Amino acid sequence: MSSQATAERSPATGDFWEGFRLSIPVVVASGPFAMLFGALAVGNGFTVFEAFLMSATVFGGASQMVGIELFGQHVAPWLIVLSIFAVNFRHVLYSAAIGRHLAHWPLFQQAVGYFILTDPQYAIAESKAESGRKVGFAFYMGAALPVYVSWNILTALGAFFGQMIPDTHALGIDFLLPIYFLGLVMGFRKRPLWLPVVIASAAASILAYKTIGSPWHVTVGAFAGVVFAALMPSSGEREARP
Amino acid sequence: MSTIFWITIAAAVATYLTRIGGHLVISRFENIHPRVEAGLNAVPAAVLTTLVAPAMLDAGPAEWAAVIVAALVALRGGLMSMFLAGAAVLIALRQFMG
Numbered sequence: 001m002s003s004q005a006t007a008e009r010s011p012a013t014g015d016f017w018e019g020f021r022l023s024i025p026v027v028v029a030s031g032p033f034a035m036l037f038g039a040l041a042v043g044n045g046f047t048v049f050e051a052f053l054m055s056a057t058v059f060g061g062a063s064q065m066v067g068i069e070l071f072g073q074h075v076a077p078w079l080i081v082l083s084i085f086a087v088n089f090r091h092v093l094y095s096a097a098i099g100r101h102l103a104h105w106p107l108f109q110q111a112v113g114y115f116i117l118t119d120p121q122y123a124i125a126e127s128k129a130e131s132g133r134k135v136g137f138a139f140y141m142g143a144a145l146p147v148y149v150s151w152n153i154l155t156a157l158g159a160f161f162g163q164m165i166p167d168t169h170a171l172g173i174d175f176l177l178p179i180y181f182l183g184l185v186m187g188f189r190k191r192p193l194w195l196p197v198v199i200a201s202a203a204a205s206i207l208a209y210k211t212i213g214s215p216w217h218v219t220v221g222a223f224a225g226v227v228f229a230a231l232m233p234s235s236g237e238r239e240a241r242p
Numbered sequence: 243m244s245t246i247f248w249i250t251i252a253a254a255v256a257t258y259l260t261r262i263g264g265h266l267v268i269s270r271f272e273n274i275h276p277r278v279e280a281g282l283n284a285v286p287a288a289v290l291t292t293l294v295a296p297a298m299l300d301a302g303p304a305e306w307a308a309v310i311v312a313a314l315v316a317l318r319g320g321l322m323s324m325f326l327a328g329a330a331v332l333i334a335l336r337q338f339m340g
Binding site: 029032045046047050053054057058059060062063066067069071077078080081082083084085086087088089090091092093094095096097098099102111114115117169170171172175176177178179180181182183184185186187188191192193194197198200201202203204205206209210214217218220221222223224225226227228229230231232234 | 244245246247248249250251252253254256257258259260261262263264265267268277278280281282283284285286287288289290291292293294295296297298299301305308309312313316317321322324325328329332333336337
């Protein structure tokens with residue numbers, strides 16, 4: 001890149017490329033999961049277009065995996081939507097935290113910005129704000145767009161090739177999602193009450209699975225873990241944070 | 243339009259509400275009650291655990307071995323390495339156990 005080209009750029013263009021550079025690790029890290037989602041979605045009864053549509057409109061990896069897993073288990077549609085909502089609920093906290101840094105944008109830009117507020121996008125925007133600089137729309141989109149575009153393209157590619165897998169059982173396709181979900185669960189292990197919550201949810205979901213049956217084990221198990229965490233004595237003592 | 247189409251649209255709307263809702267609703271509260279916060283903190287692990295635990299019941303030795311190896315790798319490595327390790331064990335063992 002020549003210095004002349006850099007000098008001719010508008011500040012917004014420079015901001016965009018600053019965000020773009022920060023997006024590259026996210027693109028690389030999320031790419032395999034986009035392809036995996038596409039392949040598993042097709043394995044669970046989605047068409048290539050339906051897999052692509054979910055990536056383009058929901059744009060949240062873990063929740064999309066939950067959606068296709070439950071669809072494969074023939075869970076009632078409203079429970080699938082509720083489960084996706086529950087997995088994505090953490091965004092409420094990101095949204096509350098980042099809102100004041102995006103408030104100077106025009107309303108339409110804010111509406112677009114919140115649509116692509118993923119975990120890494122929150123981290124990128126928050127660290128920019130923490131460094132004392134304004135989080136501009138161009139910078140924000142520079143960080144978000146490459147991830148959004150690659151996520152969708154790789155979903156479609158994964159779905160397309162997923163159709164061609166001959167023996168899905170030998171490749172373990174039916175059990176890859178539980179392994180993936182276990183990885184997500186392990187990723188939260190630094191949170192307070194993690195182990196007791198996991199034990200409570202596991203026990204309650206197994207019990208519900210054996211008694212009332214699928215799909216209620218998801219709701220019952222999740223509810224048990226959340227209520228357990230809220231009722232633990234330590235939860236009431238900890239100081240409130242804004 | 244298929245059931246999947248409508249599930250996806252409803253899920254997209256619900257997800258958008260979580261992404262814009264914090265700004266519109268939560269940011270108006272001065273404080274979140276610590277018990278509510280503890281409950282919210284527990285949501286992802288609680289939901290995702292329910293997708294792992296019952297699956298273990300229906301599984302066999304190949305799946306159990308894969309999960310144990312993946313969990314051990316997860317203590318050190320990232321999501322991708324634990325996933326690949328678990329998948330490798332699963333695929334290898336299924337060649338013998340069916």
